Amino acid sequence: xxxxxxxxxxxxxxxxxxxxxxxxxxxxxxxxxxxxxxxxxxxxxxxxxxxxxxxxxxxxxxxxxxxxxxxxxxxxxxxxxxxxxxxxxxxxxxxxxxxxxxxxxxxxxxxxxxxxxxxxxxxxxxxxxxxxxxxxxxxxxxxxxxxxxxxxxxxxxxxxxxxxxxxxxxxxxxxxxxxxxxxxxxxxxxxxxxxxxxxxxxxxxxxxxxxxxxxxxxxxxxxxxxxxxxxxxxxxxxxxxxxxxxxxxxxxxxxxxxxxxxxxxxxxxxxxxxxxxxxxxxxxxxxxxxxxxxxxxxxxxxxxxxxxxxxxxxxxxxxxxxxxx
Numbered sequence: 001x002x003x004x005x006x007x008x009x010x011x012x013x014x015x016x017x018x019x020x021x022x023x024x025x026x027x028x029x030x031x032x033x034x035x036x037x038x039x040x041x042x043x044x045x046x047x048x049x050x051x052x053x054x055x056x057x058x059x060x061x062x063x064x065x066x067x068x069x070x071x072x073x074x075x076x077x078x079x080x081x082x083x084x085x086x087x088x089x090x091x092x093x094x095x096x097x098x099x100x101x102x103x104x105x106x107x108x109x110x111x112x113x114x115x116x117x118x119x120x121x122x123x124x125x126x127x128x129x130x131x132x133x134x135x136x137x138x139x140x141x142x143x144x145x146x147x148x149x150x151x152x153x154x155x156x157x158x159x160x161x162x163x164x165x166x167x168x169x170x171x172x173x174x175x176x177x178x179x180x181x182x183x184x185x186x187x188x189x190x191x192x193x194x195x196x197x198x199x200x201x202x203x204x205x206x207x208x209x210x211x212x213x214x215x216x217x218x219x220x221x222x223x224x225x226x227x228x229x230x231x232x233x234x235x236x237x238x239x240x241x242x243x244x245x246x247x248x249x250x251x252x253x254x255x256x257x258x259x260x261x262x263x264x265x266x267x268x269x270x271x272x273x274x275x276x277x278x279x280x281x282x283x284x285x286x287x288x289x290x291x292x293x294x295x296x297x298x299x300x301x302x303x304x305x306x307x308x309x310x311x312x313x314x315x316x317x318x319x320x321x322x323x324x325x
Contacts, residue, residue, distance in 0.1 A: 003095035004304045007058045009049035012308035015061070017301065023099035025073040030102045032085060037093045037322040038064030038119035039304075044312045046091060052265075055091050061304075062093025062322070066108060066118035070097070077102035084108040086279070088121040088268055094304055096324055103272065106279045109287045116293055119319035120282050122264070123155040124293065126237065127213075128278040130262040131159055135211045135233045139164040142204055144224060145185070147215035147240050149176035151316070154183040154294075156213045156237075162285060165211075168203055170196070170220065179317070191220055200227035208255075213237060221245035225252070225259075234259045294318030300325075 001022050004015045025031055043061040045051040066086040069079050079085060085105040092098050108117045131137045143160045147153040148169035160167045161184040169180035169188040177188035189199045200209055208229035214221060218241025225234055225247055232255060252259060268275045285291035296318035299307040307320050 001096040002301060003060045004062075004301060005058045005060055006047045009047065009057075011048050012044055012061075012305050012312065015047065015305055015308075017304075020095070022097055025071065025099050027073050028077065028101055028103070029073050029099045030069050030077055030079050030085075030105060031071040032065070032067040032087075032098050032100055032105070033070050034065050034067040034093060034096060034098055034324050036066045036115040036118035036298075036324070037062040037301075038121065039307055039311060039320045039322060040064070040122050041311050042122075044308055047308075053090050060092050060094040061308075062095075063090055064088055064118050064121045065093035065098065066114040067098075067324075069105070072102060074102070079105050079107070084110065084114065084117075086114075086117040086120065086283075088125070088265075088275075090265075094301065094322060096301070106276055106283070109283055112283055112286045115295060115298060115321050115323060116286060117283065119293055119295065119321055120279065120286070123151045123319075124159065124282050124291075125268075125275070125278060126152060126262060126264040127156040127159040128282060129264045129267050129275075130213055130235045130237060131156065131163060131165075131211065132278065133267070133274060134260040134262050135213070135235050137163050137165055137211050140166070141210035142166045142168065142207075142229075143211045143213060144168045144170060144200055144209040144227075145180070145213045145215070146170040146191075146220055146224070147238075148180035148183070148185060148188070150215065150240070151319070152215045152237065153180065153213075156215075157183040157185050158291060160213075162290060168200065168209070195223070196220060197223040197227045200224065204229070208232060211235065216241040217245050218243040219245075222247060222251075225257070228255050228257045231256045231258075233257070235262050236260065237262045296320050298323045
């Protein structure tokens with residue numbers, strides 16, 4: 001079988017396509033013919049040794065994948081040969097075949113394209129975990145989403161709307177605000193460039209935001225904490241701005257508010273049943289036509305360097321996906 005191998009930590013440009021022996025199944029595993037791989041910016045980091053997971057060399061990147069089960073080690077595995085499945089695998093997805101713990105595989109309905117399923121886990125899974133599990137978002141509440149034009153932000157907007165919330169997007173330009181509005185946001189605020197606390201307060205009739213889904217950190221964080229509603233929830237998703245903010249804790253006390261970390265990858269490991277439930281909900285929404293994840297472009301496995309270059313240059317307007325025949 002072919003795989004895109006990282007043999008040195010020199011970034012995506014060092015990846016090479018090589019032939020490898022097929023994986024040998026261990027008890028509890030299934031062999032999956034990979035049909036699609038969702039790529040993420042994290043794949044550019046892991047190939048430089050700068051990601052939280054540091055696999056031994058050589059390894060294949062690719063944390064999200066979808067495909068068809070070829071074989072199972074145990075009949076009681078819960079999946080069967082010929083079944084369409086998806087999984088979050090940390091790394092190793094960029095290969096024609098992969099051995100996966102059967103419990104990590106999630107069945108994919110026939111009417112959900114595998115290229116779509118392969119890109120659901122990270123961005124949409126994070127949004128589901130953040131808004132549903134950590135933010136306890138309820139129908140009719142107001143959510144503020146920062147970094148709203150990026151993949152994580154757009155996913156959060158779409159999930160919040162499916163949960164019948166009102167969404168205020170925060171983005172750095174009029175063009176990016178327009179992207180967020182097309183994703184379903186009800187209103188948009190340009191920041192930097194104004195008083196973010198006052199803008200949020202004004203657009204919520206002085207009540208403040210019930211949930212803030214913060215993908216950027218930096219200078220936006222403190223004014224948004226000040227704009228929380230009574231018993232509001234501030235979700236720490238990421239620090240795309242580069243700066244990790246320091247928040248005065250008295251601001252939470254005065255609002256009876258909470259701050260919660262959204263560490264989706266760790267939650268998958270610690271609470272796999274909740275992860276499966278969230279993935280099933282996402283797949284149901286896709287199958288019903290209620291959720292339509294955007295694919296920026298698809299590339300064959302042999303063009304993984306080019307595909308990761310799109311992510312590294314921040315050019316993607318949707319999911320970048322590898323497809324494998």
